Amino acid sequence: MKRYFRELSVLGALGAILLGLAIFAPAFYQPQPLLSLLTREAPTLVVACGVALVIVCRQIDISVGSIFSVCSVCAGLLAARGWPLLLVLPASVALGAVFGAFNGVLVAGLRLPSIVVTLATMVTLRQGLNLVRQGEFVNLPEGIQWFGLGQTTGQLVLVISSVVILILLALAMRHLAAGRFIYAVGTDAEAARLAGIRPQLVTFLVFVSIGALTGLAAMMNLAQSPQVQPLTGHGLELKVIAAVVVGGVAISGGRGNLWGAFAGLLLLACISPALTHLRIEAYWEKAIQGTIILLAVVADGLRSRKGGN
Amino acid sequence: MSPAPLLELRQLVKNYGGVRALRGVDFDLRAGEVHALLGENGAGKSTLIKVVTGAHAPNGGTITLAGQTVSGLTPATARALGIACIYQQPALFPDLTVAENLALRLNVPSPAARMRWSDCRARATRLLARIGAEISPDAEVRSLSMPEQQLVEIACALGSGARIVIMDEPTASLTQKEQHLLFGVVRDLRKNGVGVIYISHRLEEIFALADRVTVLRDGQSVGTHPVAGIDEAGLIRLMVGREVAPIYPAAESAPGAVVLSLNQLGCRSSGVSNVSFDVRAGEIFGLGGLVGAGRTELARILFGLTPADSGTITLGGQPLTLRTPQAAVAHGIAYVPEDRRRHGVVLDLPIAHNLTMAIHRRLFPTTWLRFGAERALTLDYIRDLAVKCSGPEARGGSLSGGNQQKVSLARWLATKPKLLILDEPTQGVDVGAKSEIHKIVRRLAKEGLAVILISSDLPEVIGLSDRIGVMGGGTLRAILPGGSDPHVVMAAALGTTA
Amino acid sequence: MAATPPAPTTGPGTWKSRLLSHEMLLFYVLIALWLFFYFAGTTVNRRGVTVGFGTLDRQFDILRHSCEIGLLALALTPIIITAGIDLSVGSLLGLCAILFGQLWHDGGLPIPVAAGLTLVIGALAGGLNAILITALRIPPLIVTLGTYSLFRGLAEALTRGSITYTDFPASFLYLGQERWLGLPTQAWILFAVAIVVGVLVHRTTFGRAFRTIGFSPEGARYAGIPVARRLALAYVLAGSIAALAAIIYTARLGQAKADAGTGYELFAITAVVLGGTSIFGGKGSVIGTLLGVAAIAVLKNGLACLPVVMRMNAAEEMSGLLTGALLLFALSVGGMPQLWSGFRPRASATSPLLPPP
Structure with missing residues (x-):
């Protein structure tokens, strides 16, 4: 399928890395470390789904890292005050949605460029958090880590729920009219408007969704450790954007899908363990990540060049 | 007493900032007619369309659809009321397939509605066959040529079941072959009682297709005439408000090296x-x-x-x-x-x-x-x-x-x-x-x-x-x-x- | 048809519109900020010595500390005018600092040679961005996001995350820690670069080309403007200015390490946008950028002098918070007319995410 060439090539690269690990470092496939790896990436996957929606809508959100931090710390504080998990979870999601809505109002309502708006919210939220918390950790009460289910069960719950969210969103993007609206707005907002879609509303709701997803992801992260450290979420935005772009979601909007983003995320997530298992120093991780992003976009560039115009 | 016209505009006014694009336009469209709209560039044709399709809100005047005065028109309500438009530049989504485009354009589903892709595809195939276009419903629109995109637009207008179809310079990028297809579609629509507003700079098309013609000048309508009762010179006179002889300056010197x-x-x-x-x-x-x-x-x-x-x-x-x-x-x-x-x-x-x-x-x-x-x-x-x-x-x-x-x-x-x-x-x-x-x-x-x-x-x-x-x-x-x-x-x- | 004689120009350029231009508004805000901190942030200590914001030393300090971000903002101004963006300048600063240290310390090169080579390396790194953006037509946002990771990653890999180069000779540190002709030495470099970039953007055909490309890349191509070469110039220039900033950074702190300049790109972009350069391209001025840098610097240092903030020991966070808020405010005020008028001329036509042709 020509239309899914990009997604398939990412899967191919992922397969190659996994195969390489199977041959040279079979230790990678021990169930417990593998599960831990997947658990660590579960919140990232949820955020990546949101970022994919935003990029398909021809916007960008670099404030997800800060929203993630703020939601984590706030949720942690609520939990430390003895709020039950069933209240903390919706509170975190709602808080994320509020921040998303704020971005959404500025981008969709005032029609400001999303890169600058989310840059500003990113700086504001991060520094605001630092100002209020001064880098303090939040100690969580018993029963929050792994949702009180024990480590393995908790890890499975996290991984499965993140994958379920991915599947639901991917199906919605393909089979619900709302999903097509996002693609339509990302391709050509004016044409969408003439077709009776309200592009500003769609954009706003996409930002609300990414906020809510980030709030949810913050909870999924919270459940993995006995403490919340305020630096959590630093650099998340770039990691997630990289994964989504490597997965073939076009930064110019309207193209790509969540499965590609998923594959891109797994590809990037495998680098670090692959480095350790292949005995390359871990300092190279970031450089290799950058190279992979560049390779992915170079491949896109070459392909669109060959494809005419 | 004939039935109320499909569309009636009375004293329509539209301002952009300080610029008065429409300053009191009267216009009516009957069922089963092709009504041509003519005017120099900047006469207000495009603005008129934008108002009628709900893309822009008017600053004054009334819009009456089949005897009912409507206000607060948006693109979605205009479509629901049976107004479809083929734009000069195709307003399609280049990254989506033809079938997906048609599905989005034909009826805006509620956001939570499920898209039935096989139905959409079948309908797209049917519509494209009806206008005689050889385009695959699975082709991404970006891969189509400009005339082919225009045909998809025409299929949209046809499939929408609209009572009023607006065509803004539809032949501007069509080749002869597609023009014939288009003219067939227009006659087909007229036979089925649809009112067509046809905008074109090409007078010969107007004489070949239209029943009546309205001329706009400086944001005002300066006259509506049956096409049978007016000739080319008369139309040009109305458009410019003065006689312009279509005389081309002659060559005065022999070409050199x-x-x-x-x-x-x-x-x-x-x-x-x-x-x-x-x-x-x-x-x-x-x-x-x-x-x-x-x-x-x-x-x-x-x-x-x-x-x-x-x-x-x-x-x-x-x-x-x-x-x-x-x-x-x-x-x-x-x-x-x-x-x-x-x-x-x-x-x-x-x-x-x-x-x-x-x-x-x-x-x-x-x-x-x-x-x-x-x-x-x-x-x-x-x-x-x-x-x-x-x-x-x-x-x-x-x-x-x-x-x-x-x-x-x-x-x-x-x-x-x-x-x-x-x-x-x-x-x-x-x-x-x-x-x-x-x-x-x-x-x-x-x-x-x-x-x-x-x-x-x-x-x-x-x-x-x-x-x-x-x-x-x-x-x-x-x-x-x-x-x-x-x-x-x-x-x-x-x-x-x- | 009679020719209409062109009317004498009024409209843009009258004194009234000039007084209300973005740059002037920012200038008023800057003055107000400065006066506020002058009165609220200056105190006399028990020994009768004036301390705080109002002292000359403090003013020089502000200048000294804003040089690197100022240079990066100057580097970004032409790029943003072409409707591009460069997220990699901060990382490149880190990489260049490391390479400069290595060339001098490990390579045994004299400081001037090492500095010259560093500038060349910066230009080459900018050239990498330029090639990917112009030859392969990849959106600048995503290219420089990739090089953002790559440059920082290389810096970390080259130092294994731990090596720091120190013990630079005093003659070199003079560049970053002393004064020359009454001003901090590096301020002269900042001014020189500002003049060069200002002339380039406002007084030469290159600047014209940047603006044209920013407004309409296709239009520029059809006018015979060498779009790819002009874009490449902007990115290569940005690379070398980032390298220059790396040298100054090293001289100011007396050490080169891999995390140099982390997050600087955000401050630089903030300064440029605050200065009135449109992220959609075409519009912008170097004066605006300098004012933007100054506003951020005064805010940051002024806050540190306020007794309240000193007690909280949170100047850094407070200034970051206020910078972000200031940017949001500037953006919202700029966006309000569009909300009122209901339709906008060009925002949807171009996206900062789209590639140049």
């Missing part, structure tokens, strides 16, 4: 092959043909935008390879492009900047900007070409179409070219500016410039050119003398012998 010589020129990627002709100094060489004949593609080769891969270009006796526009400019080739607003003029920049853009090297040899010299030069050209503007600092976007075209032309005249390629120089330009541009082009030829004139306006290309090269299917089909019988030119363009 050969400036440009093409031999077997071709470029595979843009579908041009085997083009050979000469253009002499002081000659206007017209390039006629239908849209898609390869004329703009040929111009893009000559301007270095899509380099040739076979054949030779000789300019002033010197063989050339043109790989970039910069090389073409350096050799004295100038190209006034077809798409004025995207390529011809940078709308956000002042006229002065637009005008000197191609002569940076000559006007500012040290790269240091000399504002005084720039301003003087700009004022010269504003005066010379009679550009209506508030001064050299006026932004390109603030000018009317005809004046933008003059600025685009002035930019290239300032390069003192040897060869000037004009691509549809009068498309979308009002009648007054059109004849001014004709006079300028003739004057330039008289001053010894070699001109290639690409035009889809048959009278223009026949009347203005000294010789006419007729293109079709990416190659040169015939070279005819200026003033040839239009039927002969058309026959050559179609590849038949008349």
